[in-house]
Amino acid sequence: MRVLPHLRVKWRGFFVGTVWVMLATETAFAERPFSAVETANTVEVGQFVAEGGLSVTRFSSQRRETTFDAGLRYGHYRNTELAAFLPYRFAKDVPQTDNQLGDLTLKAKVRFLKGRIANPLSLSGGMVVKIPTAGHSTVLRTSGEADIGFVGIASKDFSQLTAHLNIGYFFMGNAPQVETPNEFRYAVGLDIGARPNMRFIMELAGQTGIEGGGQTGPATLFGGVAYQANPAVLLNATLGIGLNGDAPSYVLGIGASY
Numbered sequence: 001m002r003v004l005p006h007l008r009v010k011w012r013g014f015f016v017g018t019v020w021v022m023l024a025t026e027t028a029f030a031e032r033p034f035s036a037v038e039t040a041n042t043v044e045v046g047q048f049v050a051e052g053g054l055s056v057t058r059f060s061s062q063r064r065e066t067t068f069d070a071g072l073r074y075g076h077y078r079n080t081e082l083a084a085f086l087p088y089r090f091a092k093d094v095p096q097t098d099n100q101l102g103d104l105t106l107k108a109k110v111r112f113l114k115g116r117i118a119n120p121l122s123l124s125g126g127m128v129v130k131i132p133t134a135g136h137s138t139v140l141r142t143s144g145e146a147d148i149g150f151v152g153i154a155s156k157d158f159s160q161l162t163a164h165l166n167i168g169y170f171f172m173g174n175a176p177q178v179e180t181p182n183e184f185r186y187a188v189g190l191d192i193g194a195r196p197n198m199r200f201i202m203e204l205a206g207q208t209g210i211e212g213g214g215q216t217g218p219a220t221l222f223g224g225v226a227y228q229a230n231p232a233v234l235l236n237a238t239l240g241i242g243l244n245g246d247a248p249s250y251v252l253g254i255g256a257s258y
Contacts, residue, residue: 030187033226033236035253036205037164037189040122040155042111043075051085053255057248062094067102079111091139098139104131109153120157125150128170136175143180145173151185164189169210181209183217197228201238218247233258 031038032051043049051071058064071085087102106129113123128149136144151168166187172180187205194200206219224238233256240251 032255033199033201033224033234033238034164034189034191034203035201035222035224035238035240035251036166036187036203036220038109038124038126038151038153038166038187039162039164040111040115040124040153042079042081042109042124043073045075045078047075049073053253055251055253057251059248064092066090071105079114081107081109083107083109086133089134089140091141093139096139098137100134100137100140102134102140103142104133105129106131115155115157122155124153124155126153126168127151128168130173132173143173143175143178145175147171147173149183149185160193162191164191183207183209199226200224201226206243216244216246219243220247220251222251224253 030036031041032053049072051069051073053069055067055069056064057067067087067089069085069087071083073081073083076082083106085105085107088100089102090099091097107126109124109126111122111124113121115122128147128151130147132142132144132146134140134142134144136142147170149168149170151166154165156163164187166185166189168185170183170185172182174180185205185207187203189201189203192200192202201222201224203222203224204219205222207217209217220240220242222238222240224236226234226236229235235256236254238251238253240248240253242248242250
């Protein structure tokens with residue numbers, strides 16, 4: 001991937017398997033080419049990474065959504081990353097429709113341990129803040145209230161495979177007359193180097209409400225591929241399948257990186 005001094009810009013395919021998170025809880029935490037997993041790596045100091053892409057999500061014959069997303073990551077200090085993401089959402093929940101900018105998501109990530117050859121384990125911690133720029137919408141499933149979450153991140157290399165684990169706790173804002181329980185979230189991802197110019201991505205992600213008996217939330221399985229077309233261009237695509245009734249029927253995403 002080509003890197004310019006003090007500036008690295010990548011338009012990454014936004015596999016938004018995390019649309020189920022944005023719809024159900026309105027807060028996303030993921031790093032491309034993953035759909036729901038954040039890696040323990042951070043952007044180099046003084047460099048930017050721009051992300052963008054398209055996804056289509058189907059919940060039922062009555063409800064579906066198309067999302068365009070754009071984001072920017074910045075290496076603020078050594079082992080410290082700041083990021084902001086803002087989607088534009090087109091939602092249909094028969095007979096209603098709505099389209100507008102979604103909620104702004106702000107992220108910060110700090111890497112505490114960087115993997116070495118002798119010990120290829122990296123550990124990071126992250127914070128996610130959802131700013132309710134979309135307001136309250138029953139069609140978009142936005143609460144109009146802020147959310148905040150804290151996530152522990154681990155990444156470890158195994159030859160041609162890299163494994164990632166995310167565990168987080170999110171404090172959820174309540175929509176008018178709605179009690180939304182705080183959530184425990186988890187995500188596991190595998191990055192498999194099949195060929196020098198191709199990688200396969202596998203993920204499992206889910207969430208569980210903490211209060212009220214610990215209601216089980218969406219659980220989704222993702223699979224994707226990233227293809228290095230040339231040193232500067234990365235093409236990618238993904239498919240997500242819901243594993244329970246709270247998750248979407250499927251999520252499709254395509255995109256490119258530069």
